[in-house]
Amino acid sequence: MxxxxxxxxxxxxxxxxxxxxxxxxxxxxxxxxxxxxxxxxxxxxxxxxxxxxxxxxxxxxxxxxxxxxxxxxxxxxxxxxxxxxxxxxxxxxxxxxxxxxxxxAKTKTYAYTINNNKFPDVMRRKQELHHPRPLDWEAMREALRHLEGEHDFTSFCSARSTQASHVRTIYRTRIDHLGDRHPDYQGVYRIFVTGNGFLYNMVRMIVGTLIEVGEGRRSSSEIPEILEARNPMHEKLTAMAHGLTLWEVRYDSGDGTAT
Amino acid sequence: MxxxxxxxxxxxxxxxxxxxxxxxxxxxxxxxxxxxxxxxxxxxxxxxxxxxxxxxxxxxxxxxxxxxxxxxxxxxxxxxxxxxxxxxxxxxxxxxxxxxxxxxAKTKTYAYTINNNKFPDVMRRKQELHHPRPLDWEAMREALRHLEGEHDFTSFCSARSTQASHVRTIYRTRIDHLGDRHPDYQGVYRIFVTGNGFLYNMVRMIVGTLIEVGEGRRSSSEIPEILEARNPMHEKLTAMAHGLTLWEVRYDSGDGTAT
Known part of the structure; x- marks a missing residue:
C-alpha cells in the first residue's frame, strides 16, 4: 500500500x-x-x-x-x-x-478577497466579496494585528462549534492592496491569515469584524476586549463564503514527505 | 429623446x-x-x-x-x-x-489570454486558453509585429465573411507576461491588438497562427507571405473563444460625447 x-x-x-x-x-x-x-x-x-x-x-x-x-x-x-x-x-x-x-499540517493560510470598488469585477465575482462602501484599510490592518498570537478564539467561532478547545495561534497576518502591483486589481484587497488551525467560520467572522472596523462602526482597539469576552459574535457578521480561499497548507520537513 | x-x-x-x-x-x-x-x-x-x-x-x-x-x-x-x-x-x-x-468608434482593443503553465488556473479557466506545451514568446512577438499597419486581412478572416473590404489597420500590438507584475499570473501571457476594426474571427485566427509560430511549426517571417496570399487560413486555426476579451473601445473627443 x-x-x-x-x-x-x-x-x-x-x-x-x-x-x-x-x-x-x-x-x-x-x-x-x-x-x-x-x-x-x-x-x-x-x-x-x-x-x-x-x-x-x-x-x-x-x-x-x-x-x-x-x-x-x-x-x-x-x-x-x-x-x-x-x-x-x-x-x-x-x-x-x-x-x-x-x-x-503545521500551518494553514487562508485568503479573503474584497473588491472595494463601486462595481464588482464581472470575471472575479465568484471569488471576491464586493463591498462598494469605503473601508479604512489602515484601521483594518491594525485590528488584524491584535489577533496575532495565541488566543482563545471563542468570540470568532460559530456558537455551534463542538470543538473541545478554542485556543489557536495566528502566526502572521497581512492585507495586500493587489492594485499596487497589477492595474486590473485596483481597489481589490486580499486579507491573509496564517495559523496553526482555524475554528468553524473563524476566518469569515474575523473578516466580518474587520469590515465593521473598516466602516468605522467599531474601533480596532476593541479587538482585545472582544477576544477576552469569549462570547461568539453575531452570526450575521460571518462574511460571505465566496470571498474565502484556502491558500496554502504547510507541513514541516520532518513530516515523512518523500521528495 | x-x-x-x-x-x-x-x-x-x-x-x-x-x-x-x-x-x-x-x-x-x-x-x-x-x-x-x-x-x-x-x-x-x-x-x-x-x-x-x-x-x-x-x-x-x-x-x-x-x-x-x-x-x-x-x-x-x-x-x-x-x-x-x-x-x-x-x-x-x-x-x-x-x-x-x-x-x-475609432479604435478597438482585443486581449487574448493564454495560460502556458502545465496546469490550468482553476479560477480563470473560462478566461484563459490553457496551452501546456512550451511556446516561443519572442517569436510570437515578432510575428505579431508583422501584422501592424494597414493590410488586407483576408488570410485572417473566416472564409464565410461577407464584408466588402478586408482592409483594416492594426495600430499597436503587445504581448505581456502578466507574471512579471503579479506572482499569481506566472506563465500567463496576454496578447493585445488595437486596430480600427476587426473582421469576423480575425483576432482568434491571428492568435491561432501565433500559437503555430510559438510551437515552431511556422516561422514569424512567413507572416508577410500569409498576408499577401489573401487566402483564408484553415478554420481549425481559430483559437478558442473563451480566451478572448473585448478590452476597450475608443472614440475621439469630437465624437459628440457630452461629459
Whole structure:
C-alpha cells in the first residue's frame, strides 16, 4: 500500500463544500470518483480540513492510500483528465504512511478577497466579496494585528462549534492592496491569515469584524476586549463564503514527505 | 429623446454572444430587458460590435435612445440591479445624437489570454486558453509585429465573411507576461491588438497562427507571405473563444460625447 499526497485547487462555486455529505455534490466525492475511474479502487480521501460550500482552494492538501503502481509523477495529469474542470490536481507525490493531510499540517493560510470598488469585477465575482462602501484599510490592518498570537478564539467561532478547545495561534497576518502591483486589481484587497488551525467560520467572522472596523462602526482597539469576552459574535457578521480561499497548507520537513 | 452611452463588462461564458438571436440567450437581450424593467420602454441597444458566444468584454460600448428622465449618473446602478451578475454596467453618460457606438468608434482593443503553465488556473479557466506545451514568446512577438499597419486581412478572416473590404489597420500590438507584475499570473501571457476594426474571427485566427509560430511549426517571417496570399487560413486555426476579451473601445473627443 502506498500513500499519496496531492495539492488540489478548486473553484468551490458549484459544490456543497469539500466533505462528503448525504445529498451533497462535494469536492471529496469528485476526487474519490476520479481515483475510482483511474484505478478501479474505492479510496477515502483525507483533506487538511473541510471547506464550506462556495469556499475555494488554491492549495488544499489531501492524502489517500492506494495499491496502484502508477508512478507519482503521472497522477496529476491522470486525475485531471477524470475530474471536472473546476477541480485541478497541481502536484502529487508519494509520502510515508506517517504523513496525514490533517494531523501533520503545521500551518494553514487562508485568503479573503474584497473588491472595494463601486462595481464588482464581472470575471472575479465568484471569488471576491464586493463591498462598494469605503473601508479604512489602515484601521483594518491594525485590528488584524491584535489577533496575532495565541488566543482563545471563542468570540470568532460559530456558537455551534463542538470543538473541545478554542485556543489557536495566528502566526502572521497581512492585507495586500493587489492594485499596487497589477492595474486590473485596483481597489481589490486580499486579507491573509496564517495559523496553526482555524475554528468553524473563524476566518469569515474575523473578516466580518474587520469590515465593521473598516466602516468605522467599531474601533480596532476593541479587538482585545472582544477576544477576552469569549462570547461568539453575531452570526450575521460571518462574511460571505465566496470571498474565502484556502491558500496554502504547510507541513514541516520532518513530516515523512518523500521528495 | 436622449441618447445614452454606456460601458459594459460581461462574462460571456453563459451567453450565445452579444447580438440578439432567434433562440439565443444574448447580452443584448439582457440589456434591453433591464432597460424595459427600469423604464417600461422597449429600446434597441446598439453595440460597438458583436462578440461571439463565450467571448468576454471588459469595456464593450453601447448606446440607445430613451425618453426616460433618470439622470445619467444613476443609470449604472439602476441597470446593474436589473441585470444578471455576469453583466455589469461600469459607466453611463448622455451623448449627442451624432454619437454611434459602432460608427463613431475609432479604435478597438482585443486581449487574448493564454495560460502556458502545465496546469490550468482553476479560477480563470473560462478566461484563459490553457496551452501546456512550451511556446516561443519572442517569436510570437515578432510575428505579431508583422501584422501592424494597414493590410488586407483576408488570410485572417473566416472564409464565410461577407464584408466588402478586408482592409483594416492594426495600430499597436503587445504581448505581456502578466507574471512579471503579479506572482499569481506566472506563465500567463496576454496578447493585445488595437486596430480600427476587426473582421469576423480575425483576432482568434491571428492568435491561432501565433500559437503555430510559438510551437515552431511556422516561422514569424512567413507572416508577410500569409498576408499577401489573401487566402483564408484553415478554420481549425481559430483559437478558442473563451480566451478572448473585448478590452476597450475608443472614440475621439469630437465624437459628440457630452461629459
Amino acid at each position: 502506498r500513500r499519496l499526497k496531492m495539492i488540489v485547487s478548486y473553484d468551490g462555486t458549484a459544490y456543497s463544500g469539500f466533505q462528503t455529505q448525504p445529498h451533497g455534490n462535494t469536492i471529496q466525492d469528485k476526487l474519490e470518483l476520479a481515483v475510482k475511474l483511474l484505478t478501479g479502487d474505492t479510496v477515502k480521501v483525507v483533506s487538511s480540513g473541510r471547506t464550506d460550500a462556495g469556499v475555494h482552494a488554491r492549495g488544499q492538501v489531501i492524502h489517500f492510500d492506494t495499491e496502484s503502481r502508477i508512478p507519482a509523477e503521472r497522477w496529476a495529469i491522470a486525475m485531471n483528465s477524470r475530474l471536472p474542470d473546476d477541480i485541478v490536481v497541481l502536484e502529487a507525490q508519494e509520502v510515508d504512511q506517517s504523513f496525514h493531510a490533517r494531523y501533520s | 436622449r441618447r445614452l452611452k454606456m460601458i459594459v463588462s460581461y462574462d460571456g461564458t453563459a451567453y450565445s454572444g452579444f447580438q440578439t438571436q432567434p433562440h439565443g440567450n444574448t447580452i443584448q437581450d439582457k440589456l434591453e430587458l433591464a432597460v424595459k424593467l427600469l423604464t417600461g420602454d422597449t429600446v434597441k441597444v446598439v453595440s460597438s460590435g458583436r462578440t461571439d458566444a463565450g467571448v468576454h468584454a471588459r469595456g464593450q460600448v453601447i448606446h440607445f435612445d430613451t425618453e426616460s428622465r433618470i439622470p445619467a449618473e444613476r443609470w449604472a446602478i439602476a441597470m446593474n440591479s436589473r441585470l444578471p451578475d455576469d453583466i455589469v454596467v461600469l459607466e453611463a453618460q448622455e451623448v449627442d445624437q451624432s454619437f454611434h457606438a459602432r460608427y463613431s
